[in-house]
Amino acid sequence: MHELSVTQSMLDIVLEQAKRAEARRVARINLIIGEMTGVVGDSVSFYLDILSKGTIAEGAAVNIKSIPATAKCRKCGSIFELGEHDWTCPACQGDSFEIVGGPELFVDSIEVE
Amino acid sequence: MEIKVLKDILSANDRIAQRNRQLLDSHKIFAVNIMASPGAGKTSLIMETTKRLEGRVKPGVIEGDIASSIDAEAVGKMGVPVVQINTGGECHLDANMISNALGSLPLPEIQVLFIENVGNLVCPAEFALGEHLKVLIVHTPEGDDKPFKYPLMFHAVDAVIINKIDLLPYVKFNLEAYTKTVKSINSQVAIFPLSCTTGQGLDAWVAWLVEMASSLTR
Numbered sequence: 001m002h003e004l005s006v007t008q009s010m011l012d013i014v015l016e017q018a019k020r021a022e023a024r025r026v027a028r029i030n031l032i033i034g035e036m037t038g039v040v041g042d043s044v045s046f047y048l049d050i051l052s053k054g055t056i057a058e059g060a061a062v063n064i065k066s067i068p069a070t071a072k073c074r075k076c077g078s079i080f081e082l083g084e085h086d087w088t089c090p091a092c093q094g095d096s097f098e099i100v101g102g103p104e105l106f107v108d109s110i111e112v113e
Numbered sequence: 114m115e116i117k118v119l120k121d122i123l124s125a126n127d128r129i130a131q132r133n134r135q136l137l138d139s140h141k142i143f144a145v146n147i148m149a150s151p152g153a154g155k156t157s158l159i160m161e162t163t164k165r166l167e168g169r170v171k172p173g174v175i176e177g178d179i180a181s182s183i184d185a186e187a188v189g190k191m192g193v194p195v196v197q198i199n200t201g202g203e204c205h206l207d208a209n210m211i212s213n214a215l216g217s218l219p220l221p222e223i224q225v226l227f228i229e230n231v232g233n234l235v236c237p238a239e240f241a242l243g244e245h246l247k248v249l250i251v252h253t254p255e256g257d258d259k260p261f262k263y264p265l266m267f268h269a270v271d272a273v274i275i276n277k278i279d280l281l282p283y284v285k286f287n288l289e290a291y292t293k294t295v296k297s298i299n300s301q302v303a304i305f306p307l308s309c310t311t312g313q314g315l316d317a318w319v320a321w322l323v324e325m326a327s328s329l330t331r
Contacts, residue, residue, distance in 0.1 A: 002204055002236035010122045017118050031122075036265040038235045069264055071298065084261050087297050095297045099268050105239070107118045 003043035006105070010044070011051050013107050018056055023112030026057040030109045034067040036102030041066070065108065070101030126240055129208035133243025136215060137226070142173075143326035144226040146242050148266065149250035150259075151232030154276040156184045157309040158250055159227045163193055165319045166225065170326065173223035175214045177206040177231050184229065194219050205236035208243060225326050234263040238270075246325060252276040253286040260294045267295050271325075272303040274318060279308040 010031065018026050029048075033039050041064040052058045069082040075094035082102070088095060121127070137144050149155050156176075163172045174195040176185040185197035196217045198210050211228065218226075228244060230237040249270040251259060254277060260267045267273065273295055281288065292304055303321060307314030 002239060005203065005205075005207065006122055006239075009125055012125060013118065013120050013122065017116055017120075021114070021116055023114075036268070037239060038263075038265070074300075082261075082264060082298075085258075087261070087294055095293060096300055097298055099264075099298060103265055103268070105122045107120050107122060109115050109117045109119070111115050113114070 003039055004047050006039055007044050007047035008051055010107055011048065011055070011057060014057055014060075014110055015055055017107075017110055018112050021112055023056065025113045026060040026110055027113055028061045028063060028111040029057070029107065030063045030065070030111075032065045032067060032104050032106040032108045034069070034102040034104035036069045036099075037105050039105065067101045067104050070099070071097035072100045073097055123239060123241075126208045129212055130241035130243040133208055133211050133215065134245075136220075137243060137245075138329075140220045140223070141329065142220060142223050142226050143246075143329045144228060144242070144244040145246045145248055145322070146228045146230060146237075146244035147248050147250065148230045148234070148237045148270070149232060149252075150234050150255060153232070153250045153252040153255065154309050155229045155232070155250055156187060158274065158276065159229060160188060160191065161309045161312070161315055162227070162319055162322065163188075163191060165315060166323070170323060171222060171224045173218055173220075173226045175206075175211065175218070175226065175228045177210070177229055179203070179231060194223060200231060204231055204233050205240050206230050206242060207240045211242045225322070234259065234266050238263075238266040245329060246271045246322075248272045248274060250274045250276050253278060253280050253284045256284070257286045257291045257294075260291070260298070264298060267302075268298050270299070270302060272305065272318075272321070275304065275306040277308055277310070278306045278313065279311045 073089040073094045074096040076092040078091040182197045188195045247270040305318040
C-alpha cells in the first residue's frame with residue numbers, strides 16, 4: 001500500500017548517489033527489505049517503472065533481498081522465524097523476544113555505468 | 114561499477130520528523146501518534162480523552178484521513194483546535210504533512226497534540242512524524258490475531274489500547290492471550306483495555322498519558 005512513497009524515496013536516494021558518482025545510467029538497484037515492512041517487491045518494481053521515466057534510472061533492474069521476521073529469545077538466546085499463529089520459542093517455550101530481523105528498509109547498493 | 118549505499122529508504126522523512134520534534138519541543142507540546150485499523154475508535158478515544166483532560170491539559174488535534182472532514186468537524190465542535198489533513202489516497206501520514214499542519218495550529222495554546230493517523234495497520238508504522246508517543250488502538254471485534262499479521266506495528270508502539278471491551282462476551286477475543294502475545298515482542302509496551310462507550314478503563318489511560326506528557330516539561 002505504501003509502496004508509492006517508499007519507491008519515490010528510494011528513487012531519490014538512488015538518483016542522488018548516481019549523480020554524485022557522475023553515472024550515465026543506473027543498471028541495477030539492490031534493496032534490502034524486511035518482511036515485517038509489508039513492502040511488496042512487485043509493487044516497487046511497478047512504481048519504479050513509472051517514477052523513473054526520463055531519469056537515468058529508467059529501465060534499471062531491481063533486486064530485492066528479503067529478510068524474514070526473526071526473533072531472539074530473551075531466555076535461551078535461540079534465533080527463530082516468527083510464526084503466523086503462535087509466538088513461542090521453539091527451543092525453550094520462552095515468551096519474550098527481541099526482534100532481530102524484519103523491519104529493514106534499505107538501499108543496499110546500486111550498479112551504475 | 115557498484116556503489117555501496119546502505120541508506121535507510123525513509124531517511125528523508127526521518128529528517129523532517131526530527132525538525133517537527135524540535136518545533137514541538139520548543140513549544141513544550143507532547144505529540145501522540147494514534148494509529149489503528151478503520152473503525153477501531155481513534156476519533157472516539159481522542160474525544161473521550163479530551164473531555165477528561167478539560168481544565169488540566171490543553172489539547173489540539175491533527176486529523177488524518179484519505180478523504181472527508183467528518184472527524185475534524187466532530188472534534189472541532191468540542192472547541193478543540195483542529196486541522197484536517199486529507200492525504201488524497203496516501204495510506205498514512207508522513208512527516209512533511211505534519212510539518213504543514215503544525216503551521217496551521219495555534220501552537221502556544223496546545224500542550225498535548227493528538228495526531229490521528231489514517232486507519233491502517235501497515236504503513237503508518239513506517240513513517241515517523243516527530244511524535245513523542247506511538248499509540249495503537251485495537252478493538253475487540255477485529256479479532257485477536259492481528260499481532261501475528263502486523264508484527265511491525267505492535268513492535269513499534271509505546272502503548273496498545275484495547276477498545277470496546279464491553280463487547281468481549283460477544284466476540285472472539287482472548288484478552289489474556291492477546292496481552293501475552295503483544296508483550297512477547299514488545300516487553301516495554303503499556304496495555305490499556307477500555308471502552309469508549311461505557312467509559313470503563315479510560316481513567317487509567319488518561320492518568321498514564323498525563324504522566325508521560327508531564328515528563329516532557331520536567
